[in-house]
Amino acid sequence: xxxxxxxxxxxxxLGTACYxxxxxxxxxxxxxxxxxxxxxxxxxxEIRIVNASDFEINLEDQSTLELWKRLKYIQxxxxxxxxxxxxxxxxxxxxxxxxxxxxxxxxxxxYQFSGKYGPNLxxxxxxxxxxxxxxxxxxxxxxxxxxxxxxxxxxxxxxxxSGKPLVVHVHATEFDRSGENINQDVYNIExxxxxxxxxxxxxxxxxxxxxINRYGINxxxxxxxxxxxxxxxxxxxxxxxxxxxxxxxxYIGRITFQKGPEYFVETARKLLQYDxxxxxxxxxxxxxxxxxxxxAARYRIGHKIHFTGFLKGPEVEEVLSYxxxxxxxxxxxxxxxxxxxxxxSNIPIVISKxxxxxxxxxxxxxxDFWDIDAMANAIYGILHYPxxxxxxxxxxxxxxxxxxxxxxxxxxxQLYETLLQEYLILK
Amino acid sequence: MRYICFYFQVHQPMRLRTYRFxxxxxxxxxxxxxxxxxxxxxxxxxxxxxxxQLLYELIQTFGQRFRVAFSISGVALEQxxxxxxxxxESFKLLANTGAVEFLAETYSHSLASVISKDEFYSQINLxxxxxxxxxxxxxxxxxxxxxxxxxxxxxEYVADLGxxxxxxxxxxxxxxWKSPHFLYYNVRKPELKLLLKDYQLSDDIAFRFSNRxxxxxxxxxxxxxxxxNNIDKNHxxxxxxxxxxxxGEHQWKETGIFDFMRALPSxxxxxxxxxxxxxxxxxxxxxxxxxxxxxxxxxxxxEERDLTAWLGNDLQEDAFNTLYSLRDKVLxxxxxxxxxxxxxxQTSDHFYYMCTKWFSDGDVHKYFNPYGSPxxxxxxxxxxxxxxITRIDNILSxxxxxxxxxxxxxxxxxxxxxxxxxxxxxNAKETVKKNNKxxxxxxxxxxxxxxxxKFTLKELALLSKQLxxxxxxxxxxxxxxxxxxxxxKEKEKIIRPRKDSIEKxxxxxKEIVK
Numbered sequence: 001x002x003x004x005x006x007x008x009x010x011x012x013x014l015g016t017a018c019y020x021x022x023x024x025x026x027x028x029x030x031x032x033x034x035x036x037x038x039x040x041x042x043x044x045x046e047i048r049i050v051n052a053s054d055f056e057i058n059l060e061d062q063s064t065l066e067l068w069k070r071l072k073y074i075q076x077x078x079x080x081x082x083x084x085x086x087x088x089x090x091x092x093x094x095x096x097x098x099x100x101x102x103x104x105x106x107x108x109x110x111y112q113f114s115g116k117y118g119p120n121l122x123x124x125x126x127x128x129x130x131x132x133x134x135x136x137x138x139x140x141x142x143x144x145x146x147x148x149x150x151x152x153x154x155x156x157x158x159x160x161x162s163g164k165p166l167v168v169h170v171h172a173t174e175f176d177r178s179g180e181n182i183n184q185d186v187y188n189i190e191x192x193x194x195x196x197x198x199x200x201x202x203x204x205x206x207x208x209x210x211x212i213n214r215y216g217i218n219x220x221x222x223x224x225x226x227x228x229x230x231x232x233x234x235x236x237x238x239x240x241x242x243x244x245x246x247x248x249x250x251y252i253g254r255i256t257f258q259k260g261p262e263y264f265v266e267t268a269r270k271l272l273q274y275d276x277x278x279x280x281x282x283x284x285x286x287x288x289x290x291x292x293x294x295x296a297a298r299y300r301i302g303h304k305i306h307f308t309g310f311l312k313g314p315e316v317e318e319v320l321s322y323x324x325x326x327x328x329x330x331x332x333x334x335x336x337x338x339x340x341x342x343x344x345s346n347i348p349i350v351i352s353k354x355x356x357x358x359x360x361x362x363x364x365x366x367x368d369f370w371d372i373d374a375m376a377n378a379i380y381g382i383l384h385y386p387x388x389x390x391x392x393x394x395x396x397x398x399x400x401x402x403x404x405x406x407x408x409x410x411x412x413x414q415l416y417e418t419l420l421q422e423y424l425i426l427k
Numbered sequence: 428m429r430y431i432c433f434y435f436q437v438h439q440p441m442r443l444r445t446y447r448f449x450x451x452x453x454x455x456x457x458x459x460x461x462x463x464x465x466x467x468x469x470x471x472x473x474x475x476x477x478x479x480q481l482l483y484e485l486i487q488t489f490g491q492r493f494r495v496a497f498s499i500s501g502v503a504l505e506q507x508x509x510x511x512x513x514x515x516e517s518f519k520l521l522a523n524t525g526a527v528e529f530l531a532e533t534y535s536h537s538l539a540s541v542i543s544k545d546e547f548y549s550q551i552n553l554x555x556x557x558x559x560x561x562x563x564x565x566x567x568x569x570x571x572x573x574x575x576x577x578x579x580x581x582x583e584y585v586a587d588l589g590x591x592x593x594x595x596x597x598x599x600x601x602x603x604w605k606s607p608h609f610l611y612y613n614v615r616k617p618e619l620k621l622l623l624k625d626y627q628l629s630d631d632i633a634f635r636f637s638n639r640x641x642x643x644x645x646x647x648x649x650x651x652x653x654x655x656n657n658i659d660k661n662h663x664x665x666x667x668x669x670x671x672x673x674x675g676e677h678q679w680k681e682t683g684i685f686d687f688m689r690a691l692p693s694x695x696x697x698x699x700x701x702x703x704x705x706x707x708x709x710x711x712x713x714x715x716x717x718x719x720x721x722x723x724x725x726x727x728x729x730e731e732r733d734l735t736a737w738l739g740n741d742l743q744e745d746a747f748n749t750l751y752s753l754r755d756k757v758l759x760x761x762x763x764x765x766x767x768x769x770x771x772x773q774t775s776d777h778f779y780y781m782c783t784k785w786f787s788d789g790d791v792h793k794y795f796n797p798y799g800s801p802x803x804x805x806x807x808x809x810x811x812x813x814x815x816i817t818r819i820d821n822i823l824s825x826x827x828x829x830x831x832x833x834x835x836x837x838x839x840x841x842x843x844x845x846x847x848x849x850x851x852x853x854n855a856k857e858t859v860k861k862n863n864k865x866x867x868x869x870x871x872x873x874x875x876x877x878x879x880x881k882f883t884l885k886e887l888a889l890l891s892k893q894l895x896x897x898x899x900x901x902x903x904x905x906x907x908x909x910x911x912x913x914x915x916k917e918k919e920k921i922i923r924p925r926k927d928s929i930e931k932x933x934x935x936x937k938e939i940v941k
Contacts, residue, residue: 387742
């Protein structure tokens, strides 16, 4: 299994999902070798982690050099850094100019991966693929499983070396991250991965449709397997004293295009015109942050919207503990795990229909992300009519409980089995 | 001789429009006129008109031997008037044959029977008046409640109005070993006879007719009459109760449902010993065999045959209780627009849309539901209810203002007459009145102790809903923490307190406070 990140060193939902799935696969009796670019040594020791940074490359080997040449396609000089704000990007870019990786660096036998989404990302992606190819030649395994585009080249390389079937797991696509202004290089890598894969797993039907329609992948090999949510513990923290007397509506997530923060502000504006007894909290940071603050100021509702910046686990729980509504107005959300955290705190949730999690949750109010009126109306309903709160007190725990990684792992196992059978027949 | 009793339910709700919170207080029109008109026209053309015609022709052919009964909600009648008056005409034709009985029901196809006897009665009267004025039929002696909802208590209400017979569900887990093929009577009021639906044979037509996975498909009149003949000869009546929309709307014309009904009577007459009869006639022909015990309300809906499709979750309970808590105020307004909305908002369909049971099963629910989710239905309904409440409050406060003005004028006149001397005394009197009011609220320690001793927690819970919060809090302070917890639990249990038990508790309270 190839994954770019693994808990506890994660930047988002991807690492958490990899961890949940791997653990559950072990329980299903499936042995997993998990290859990360950089291991820190404090990962869960039940899982067999292979650290790519430890790996030496045999420079004498002619085939390695050839593969490296082929991998050049990844190294188009675009200095992309996903998941990073523009301010940060400019800063990093200067460093990048100075520290451009020389060709010679490749010929080091060992390379310390940063494992981050840094300026050398594309180099790291291809280097990682190279190691994958070598690993594939020496290890015994049945299926290759690659999580998200950063590891697709590794997956393809391992498949070519070993002749074993490849599964790529789509947790997000470039369209989710960037809307219509996609990075063509990333798109190409994603598409290549999906094309080369024997099976494609998507985390929702929403994502499955994108894979089929935007990447032109044959629907017959694309399967939806929902994420689990075992990692969440029921929030038993005592309620923190609410800092305001008003009701609190909360947004937790990166302030980026994908998460639809401006729709949250528009909704706040609409609600505040009719109901003064409410405040809004936006927890998170991201490249749209300045724009969103300006928007709130322009609407003269700055005194009612509070920006907390990025919050860590316990702080998130604290904010949730005095929230009355949780809103996820995402423009495009392959799955969306954070509403489940809100559910575990028994908070009614309003989520966009353009999210994978909307497919599996019953007790949630679902609206189109662009439908400000419907979103404001849903929030108003939750704040004013007691029936909804009572329902969430009763059912939200069940909702999260039914999302088990064991179920997901079982489906993944089934997929492996059919895949292996198909391979046997071919041979 | 054995009998077949056909009864068809005709109902269309006034569907609500998308009503946002920013409409509250500004827009008082609640209905989706376009949808209502569209659906009513469609069903009229596909079902009501062709099926009425077919029944009319059958009655022409067989005379009074072929008989059917209808129950039409007042809300449906109103929409016929508005959108498809020819449907009224065709029902009139049927009424004039003398072979068709029109049953009594609630005007808005409501759930009033489970919460308010007065409202229940007033809606039955309204429906009967409407039916009489539109179709010219006499007051009925047969009653059917919304969705066949029945309990001993509801039966008693109906009997007290003078009805001779009522229709109810005959599912196995309600009847036990009893067969629905006989006439029964209400356990408290033996004069009210009961006809019970044969759910198997009814659903064969209403639900399974077009189902190709059903091993009996296709269903023909010949086969159906064979089944009827196979029933034990001693059994007396087969009650086939179903939605009228079965014919042409739920089962499309292409399934052959009309041909089936066209062929059925002649096959019954030529190949069986069955005759057709209507509910009221059956009470004269048949002898009741036993009383029926139904302590809790039952209905014809879903596997459970209970009320959970309408009153099974917090969304429904909250909407329902909020609505019915308004009744006294609604009557006080004496305003025809308020009365109208009051009726439309009571229609059971609105609560059905908030049902969460269909998460697990029930394609039937989805078929009838215009909302994406029960939460959407609830929020929309509550927005409308919020507007409705503000309208009522406005009217009542206007009335109060007007009254005060009248009083003031009278006072002014008095003051002019008696001049300043008396003015002081009136002021004094007023302060005395105010003080009295305060005394009403104050409870002595002794009184508090007596209350704690004499009241059970259940009664206290009831009391809490009747008294102002500050007073009840004083009583609550006398309890220890455990008791407080239990009190909260008791409070949650109370969803629809009965009027008589509230009165009892309040009487007890007043006695102590005296």
